[in-house]
Amino acid sequence: MSFPWAQQYTPQNxxxxxxxxxxxxxxxxxxxxxxxxxxxxxxxxFWNFGVLAGAALMIQIITGIILAMHYxxxxxxxFNSVEHIxxxxxxxxxxxxxxxxxxxxxxxxxxxxxxxxxxxxxxKAPREMIWLLGVVIFLLMMATGFxxxxxPWGQMSFWGAQVITGFFSAIPVVxxxxxxxxxxxxxxxxxxxxxxxxxxxLLPFVIAGVIILHIWALHIPGSSNPTGVHVKxxxxxxxxxxxxxxxxxxxxxxxxxxxxxxxxFAPNMLGHPDNYIPANPLSTPAHIxxxxxxxxxxxxxxxxxxxxxxxxTGIVIxxxxxxxxxxxxxxxxxxxxxxxxxxxxxxxGNYRPLFKKFFWFGLVPAVVILGICxxxxxxxxxxxxxxxxxxxxxxxxxxxxxxxxRIEKPLPLPNSIxxxxxxxxxxxxxx
Amino acid sequence: xxxxxxxxxxxxxxxxxxxALGDGIYTAATTKSEETAEHAFHKKPxxxxxxxDGMFGKYDRAQLQRGFKVYKEVCAACHSMNLVAFRxxxxxxxNEDEVKAIAKGWSTETPSIDPDTGEAATxxxxxxxxxxxxxxxxxxxxxxxxxxxxxxxxxxxKARHDGPAYVYSLLTGYQKQPxxxxxxxPDVAAGSGSDPRDPKKHLGxxxxxxxxxx
Numbered sequence: 141m142s143f144p145w146a147q148q149y150t151p152q153n154x155x156x157x158x159x160x161x162x163x164x165x166x167x168x169x170x171x172x173x174x175x176x177x178x179x180x181x182x183x184x185x186f187w188n189f190g191v192l193a194g195a196a197l198m199i200q201i202i203t204g205i206i207l208a209m210h211y212x213x214x215x216x217x218x219f220n221s222v223e224h225i226x227x228x229x230x231x232x233x234x235x236x237x238x239x240x241x242x243x244x245x246x247x248x249x250x251x252x253x254x255x256x257x258x259x260x261x262x263x264k265a266p267r268e269m270i271w272l273l274g275v276v277i278f279l280l281m282m283a284t285g286f287x288x289x290x291x292p293w294g295q296m297s298f299w300g301a302q303v304i305t306g307f308f309s310a311i312p313v314v315x316x317x318x319x320x321x322x323x324x325x326x327x328x329x330x331x332x333x334x335x336x337x338x339x340x341x342l343l344p345f346v347i348a349g350v351i352i353l354h355i356w357a358l359h360i361p362g363s364s365n366p367t368g369v370h371v372k373x374x375x376x377x378x379x380x381x382x383x384x385x386x387x388x389x390x391x392x393x394x395x396x397x398x399x400x401x402x403x404x405f406a407p408n409m410l411g412h413p414d415n416y417i418p419a420n421p422l423s424t425p426a427h428i429x430x431x432x433x434x435x436x437x438x439x440x441x442x443x444x445x446x447x448x449x450x451x452x453t454g455i456v457i458x459x460x461x462x463x464x465x466x467x468x469x470x471x472x473x474x475x476x477x478x479x480x481x482x483x484x485x486x487x488x489g490n491y492r493p494l495f496k497k498f499f500w501f502g503l504v505p506a507v508v509i510l511g512i513c514x515x516x517x518x519x520x521x522x523x524x525x526x527x528x529x530x531x532x533x534x535x536x537x538x539x540x541x542x543x544x545x546r547i548e549k550p551l552p553l554p555n556s557i558x559x560x561x562x563x564x565x566x567x568x569x570x571x
Numbered sequence: 572x573x574x575x576x577x578x579x580x581x582x583x584x585x586x587x588x589x590x591a592l593g594d595g596i597y598t599a600a601t602t603k604s605e606e607t608a609e610h611a612f613h614k615k616p617x618x619x620x621x622x623x624d625g626m627f628g629k630y631d632r633a634q635l636q637r638g639f640k641v642y643k644e645v646c647a648a649c650h651s652m653n654l655v656a657f658r659x660x661x662x663x664x665x666n667e668d669e670v671k672a673i674a675k676g677w678s679t680e681t682p683s684i685d686p687d688t689g690e691a692a693t694x695x696x697x698x699x700x701x702x703x704x705x706x707x708x709x710x711x712x713x714x715x716x717x718x719x720x721x722x723x724x725x726x727x728x729k730a731r732h733d734g735p736a737y738v739y740s741l742l743t744g745y746q747k748q749p750x751x752x753x754x755x756x757p758d759v760a761a762g763s764g765s766d767p768r769d770p771k772k773h774l775g776x777x778x779x780x781x782x783x784x785x
Contacts, residue, residue, distance in 0.1 A: 414730065
């Protein structure tokens with residue numbers, strides 16, 4: 141683990157020495173995020189977002205625990221208990237708005253973190269395990285976010301739960317019984333709300349556990365870097381503390397400025413007004429939309445409008461609804477196979493001219509279009525646009541990426557990180 | 572093997588999306604889309620500016636108190652505001668005695684029990700009480716309003732897109748039902764009122780006539 145030139149923990153303070161001999165926790169922290177962890181010297185600001193995601197999770201856990209002290213998971217009072225937090229609990233409005241927008245900011249930083257991984261090839265050997273654990277965290281986050289959105293028991297809570305648990309009913313034969321078993325009833329009701337609350341409280345700690353594995357796996361090969369070139373010598377690295385604690389600290393400050401600006405001045409900007417109407421099983425909202433961070437996947441779900449069957453016979457093998465559900469889950473599960481789909485030995489997109497073109501002019505616009513289409517009603521031209529974008533999304537990962545990995549001629553890589561930064565060969569720069 | 576399988580799955584998804592795309596274009600080209608009442612008559616809220624707009628905005632207390640007066644004298648006849656307590660009116664500039672007087676003099680009383688018999692009763696409100704409901708339940712509310720349910724107004728500006736402008740447009744935008752609505756969409760016209768932004772809403776049954784200057 142780590143590089144041979146990593147600094148050793150030598151406590152000066154006798155108390156720390158005493159603790160370290162009996163429980164080497166200070167040593168663990170020192171080696172994980174202290175001076176004992178050598179990090180490539182050329183990381184750009186995209187490398188801040190892992191720490192920011194950790195900070196966002198901490199904000200969610202702290203505000204969430206306080207909210208749970210005042211919230212009541214009962215369909216009769218859940219909506220009013222949230223309003224009680226907003227109106228009667230001291231600073232309750234702040235805690236609740238911070239939690240609400242904290243979820244959005246968690247997804248913003250995680251999406252940027254994933255974008256970093258996709259562009260700079262952080263998922264490639266020897267870092268596949270970090271990526272796989274990251275996909276697990278992302279899936280857990282999506283489940284947690286969805287269940288959290290149900291808790292205020294507003295109109296979008298209820299109908300979102302109705303739609304999302306409805307995915308399971310698309311499974312042939314066992315679908316409908318499975319959905320009823322998951323919900324504990326025929327529709328979202330007390331049983332569903334109670335278990336969603338229980339799981340919404342549990343899953344963040346599961347996420348925290350997987351994050352520990354994610355960081356552990358990171359410390360085996362060490363951090364990647366914008367050139368994608370391996371660390372070769374001590375001159376290629378700087379100790380995490382103070383260099384990246386300072387840089388991450390600055391990044392955290394900028395993140396918090398955006399976070400509090402939205403929390404204080406536009407707290408409901410990212411939410412949906414219908415969730416301030418109490419849940420009513422008898423009145424379906426005109427347009428049911430999930431939280432913004434699910435919109436691209438929701439658009440993929442809605443893009444599949446044709447049954448798969450034998451033409452001219454009317455025999456349906458896979459109905460359109462099931463296709464949509466499979467594709468939506470598939471659009472995330474394909475990330476698990478990414479390290480083996482992209483076989484180019486060059487990690488960084490900066491040195492891959494063909495990859496770069498498909499990334500910027502194909503994948504990025506496709507995801508943005510899917511996000512916009514996801515918020516729109518199922519009408520033309522939004523359905524057409526989402527079909528084109530979804531087709532590109534699947535083609536990009538499953539067809540284009542394996543092909544360009546074979547035919548692309550990458551640009552020459554720098555010999556070392558130090559050479560990329562200073563322009564001088566590593567031996568000269570180190571001397 | 573992984574890449575072969577992925578390629579096949581990818582090709583299958585792309586094929587289904589291309590088929591769906593073709594189907595969508597064919598449907599759009601061959602069927603005439605029917606205009607809906609929502610599309611034809613939906614209007615955006617009016618442009619409206621408030622003292623509390625923007626980052627440095629401040630609530631205009633006199634304006635808030637005038638708004639409260641309109642609510643108390645007009646809206647409160649049918650619409651509850653059950654998430655707001657009387658003590659909250661201190662926040663729009665009323666002093667302790669005024670809040671007490673507002674609570675005591677409110678048109679509906681707070682539900683209670685008779686201390687001697689234990690039967691359901693009402694008592695005058697105190698500042699700690701929430702503003703009482705106008706109707707004891709939804710059935711009573713609908714029975715008194717020709718089948719329509721007057722919504723609680725506690726969260727009305729948050730529960731509508733562009734909330735404050737929505738409320739302003741609604742209160743100042745009443746007009747006669749356009750003749751076009753009746754000729755083009757007789758079903759909608761029969762069941763709807765005169766809210767210019769949403770012909771499907773049953774606002775015709777709402778009988779607020781006096782529009783006070785806000």
